Amino acid sequence: MNTFVEWGALGNIVLFGLIIGAGLPTLYALGVRALDTSSRAVGHNVTLLKVGAYACFGVVAAIILGALAFIALGGH
Numbered sequence: 001m002n003t004f005v006e007w008g009a010l011g012n013i014v015l016f017g018l019i020i021g022a023g024l025p026t027l028y029a030l031g032v033r034a035l036d037t038s039s040r041a042v043g044h045n046v047t048l049l050k051v052g053a054y055a056c057f058g059v060v061a062a063i064i065l066g067a068l069a070f071i072a073l074g075g076h
Helices: 007-035 046-072
Strands: none
Touching (some): 007 046
16 A cells, blocks of 8 residues: 555646646647748638637637636635
8 A cells, every 4th residue: 555655646747737838838839830921831721820820829828817817816
C-alpha cells in the first residue's frame, strides 16, 4: 500500500499541465499562422482564416480570464 504518492492526482496534474502548457501556445500559434499573409497560398479563403484566427485568440483569452477569475475567487 503506497499512500505517499497519489497517482491519480499526479496524473491529473500532468495531463492538465500538458493541455495548458502545450495546448494554449499551440492554439495561439495556429491563430497567428492563420493571420500570416506573407506565406498564403493561392485559393485560401481569407475571411475564413481570419474568423478561425480570432476564434483561436478568443478561446485562449477566455481560458486565461477564466483561470484568473478562478484564482481571484479563492480557487482550490
